[in-house]
Amino acid sequence: MNKEFVPRITSFLCKWCSYTGADLAGTSRLQYSASIIPIQVMCSSRVDPVFLLKAYLSGSDGVLLGGCHPGDCHYETGNYHTRRRFAIVREVFESLGLESDRLRLSWISASEGPKFARIANEFTEEIRLLGENPTRKSIFL
């Protein structure tokens, strides 16, 4: 019998906005997908593209990168750099025919608990449709 596919979504969330937004979703008792596996980082720009690759190649079905809205970065400009790097990672994926839809960048502020819950559910659903990441079982990575 096939077990129902539960995606695993590695989520890098910045301490000041997105992680706090996720906290707010929790304290507001909003229901959101249990697929989200949060990792707190001090700033979204701390996330080297290699972190995203590592998560992807290690079998995460989706990789979420959350930061403050543009202009609101706690360190003023970190998320602008994040955005450029993310654009590069996506382009690399697309140029090699990899599933770039498994990667997502979202701006979620500390007050946007409902938005966090919505994005978590939306992204989980998108990943569910994509199915399991083929890298999960591959022994050659």
Place this chain on the structure above:
Amino acid sequence: MSSISIDKSVAMGLKDLLGYLLDSDKVDSVLTMRRIPETGAWDLALITDSGNLGEAEPLAPVMTVNAGKELSSLSLSGKRIAAVLKPCELRALIERVKREQGSLQNLLTISHTCSGVFPLEQAADGSMNELLPKYEKVASMGEVPSSVRDTCKACQHFIPVHPDIMLASAGAQRPGEGCVLYLEGGKAEEALREFRGVRDDRVFDPSSLDRTAAARKKERDRLFARVENDCSGLDGLLNVFGKCVGCHGCSRVCPICYCALCDFESMNFDYNLPYFEEHLSRRGALRLPPDTVMFHLGRLTHMSFSCVGCGMCSDVCPVGIPVAAVFSRTGERTASLFDYVPGRSLTEEIPVMVFKEEEFSELG
């Protein structure tokens, strides 16, 4: 802008120039390709005594190392160096200067239109000698020699970008034109003030290379189509990079990969037992050394937008992975996100060092 014509072949005229620069103390040394007398093989050499210039073959279609990479470190010594660079080496030098790995201050850059270089294997085993006459003939007709590196065939940047002194080599000249030096900027004018030749104000006409440009474009499309076909999706990625033995040679010879402490060689990638156990429990087997595919994907995200397509990486790969073809193709795409052309200009900022407030609004 001015020009100096010498009634000699391009190669001889260039050697005269190097001799003049050393003898008149305009520079302390010259960096050029050289034929090793004892073995007949080529290397890149720094020459301070003009008596040793007999061995110099500044236009030899060989690249044993990207000279831009070597020169950038030398440029910080404070010595004045005149360097003969291929267009991609000049671009690599510019990229490194932008990364504060070198300085143009004490350099006199000399570059030439390029018809491509032979793979190192053929340069090393001597088979290049037999192929050279054909190479020269084909290049002089403005066509793409079949014996050069894949990325050379597909190279779109074979006219150097703003060297101090430029030469038009085979294919970019009218027959019997002799050697013409195109000077750009005060540094070249100053250095060549007493150099003997016919002075003029000719400007290089790139339209003489239109035919070559069209042929290269066709080769580029063909190469990129091949990469797209072979290296698409996870299966394609494993097909192409699955052979990797993890030697990291490609990043060692890369002129752009300058990090002394490369992340992939740091302790971040020294795995401990729990790591292996975790992976084995999930996958049932594990490839060693691990992370070879991630290494290439990581380099693509770290530096592909600055790739000058010199082809050193493919040439040193012990298992024949077409690294340069993949990097050129993806690099062209990542660079175009920012309208960036690696090595085009010293003032163009490296894409990951700057940002615009209004861009990529579709991503967030």
